[in-house]
Amino acid sequence: MSKSHKSQLEDFSIRTVPIEERKNTFNVSITSCAWIISLSTLFTGGALVAGMDFQSAVLAAVFGMLILAILGFFQGWMGAKYGVSTTMLTRQAFGRYGANLFGILLALTMGIGWFGWQIAFFGMTIAEMFPNQWFAEPKIAMVWGGILMILTAFIGYKGLSTLSMIAVPLVAILSIWGLAEAVNHLGSWEALLSTKPTGDPLSIFAGITIVVGNAAAGAVVFADVTRYGKTAAKGGFGAAVGYFLGGVFCVIAGAAMTLAAQVPTIGSTPNIPAAMSQIGLGFFAFLILVFAQWTTNDNNLYTGSLGLRNVVNLSKTVIVIVLGVLGLGIALIGIQDYFVPFLNALGTYVPPIAGVMIADHWIVKPKILHKSYQFGEGTKYAKWNVAAIIATVVAGIIGSRLMFGITAINSIVIGFVLYVIIAYLLTKWNIQFEIGEKSEESNGF
Template structure:
């Protein structure tokens, strides 16, 4: 197969060639578009339910800084070897272990969250254009979902083009929303002195909310940074884009919600109502929908890269398959039933990053005396038992701890557990990398 980025394969199971790598700015803006979304703006609104504006800003900065550090290590590996997150897991978890991760991404991001966001998109369009035939929720889901599928189908180039448009617009919306919030309250001082809208929470709890919103994106940074020119540039570019985009959106959401003081929809901040209350017009809603588009095609893109690692089918076919399934659950109206299941699976995603980082920097070079390589002729273990056990245990332990940030706890526990288990097994001459599988020309 001709594995050029000009077809729809997008180097899904092979390293991105040097001549196809993108500029630091390109990678940074593309990663920024991963975080600018309705959910991130809503996160800002959730913060000011229990924090004043100053502490909400601090929570945004510290929370996104934590994610930027995690993302840097993940992004460094992606840019170093030019491969996706799922391809990287072939080294850390074994060839078949990587398949489990690929299926997990396909289920959670490519179908579950993609379908949930499509349903939300349909409801948003219906609010923007009441009584219009094209804005009827199910019709909006169909044409909106189709646009998202097409962008993901093109691959990184499609994401980059959309990001170049969306990021400046959302930056404008964030500044605009902040300015209108100040204008609505009368002064900057009023914004900083307005009381939270709900029960008080600690700054640490606020940081936890910020991290929880976007930790999954930081873990799959390699899906973007594999197009970076060098390891350092790729990791740094993605981290900066993610950090700035996240802080901008969280702060803007916090300012708008605090200024408007509109009632929440259950536990969800009513950001659209807040935007209307402080005087933002139709154009602001249009930008908000555009931001949702950039986020949801990223969900489908990452899910398709994950499943492409598992089955020997063209990525274009997988994108359409996952997209149609996600659209289907949205049209049927059962997307909310998947959320508890998706959240449960998400408990075991953060430890994967801790194990991957430990494997690349400590276990492989220091304990096993090996180095990473990819491409034809590469021999992977079929299973890395120590890595899989460490991930599962870290997820269980992390979810049971009632101190700290659950996602960060799980990452640290996974990191430490894997190093300890790998060291003990190596010293006792127990082979924890089971079986061998050589990569063929087509990546399988």
């Protein structure tokens, strides 16, 4: 098998995506849009209108997604410029072994943990939509839903983009229909706009925090999509626009349907599936649920597999199957909720990684260390970047304990500033913070 063909089967998981394999801006934009169109984003809209009116929910959606689009643009720029995944980029920012830690973090959180949790959530929502139907029995729905999600992650970017081209327009059309039915259910736009929230009041700032918190991790790993962009600007811009539009649209649709139906909550969460049924979507609500979850959770597995591929010398296709089966197993056993505190704790350190990566690429490497990014056979990486690791850990700890602002954004900004300061001071004091050296081999390791 030729190197080129093997790389295509591997989805260029630890190599630079060749120019001839790059996609146009629209393709990248649609694929990133599919990342954000999900059940959790619909539920985010429902959560907003529990404590604010519809206009305020729209503003929270717009400003929250704008913040994430700006963050994602910088991450996406790097992925498209060098044609490599987020984990490959961290080889430069954190060192070769530091990147391994990040890869393991992605595999545990997104590839197994959240993938399994979302499968379980999918099974429960399908059962809610179609009670007493054999295919909607929670564990059966988990199995067929999980297989769908594993399949597209197994194929790689081409599978994700192909599904996105089908799912994004379909979910958009059906969500517009849901929005129209919500207005029709209430009688007029004025009725929708005047509907009062039933829960504790939420400020605009609190609403923005909810929107950002829902999708911050996705913006951090934008390079996993934009590495297929033709140029740095087109890749970063295309992904940012897709993420922004998909997120705003999905949040607004979820908010409108929740307000219109006024259904009871599942615990503290608005019952979106019941809302869809009540306003008359019926079977089409089922399609929204399937595609919304499919297009997002396969990305969890895809990103987790790219992360672990950076660590172990196994085929990406094998890694996808292993991680997918583990996640599905967690869901079928019913222990996914026990992992949530652990996943949230690990997730505290994902956002500041983006701050450190941005600082490393635009300030530390070119301005302080006078180096440039390179990838491919023979590239020499530090084994560890101690300053970057310290900045990430400290930023995660501080960001998670601040009582003001948006946790994810706080930790990103703190990570950015802290890393620049530490790198500058250590360089001034002639203290090496990039330790050891390891050359990239012909097989990507």
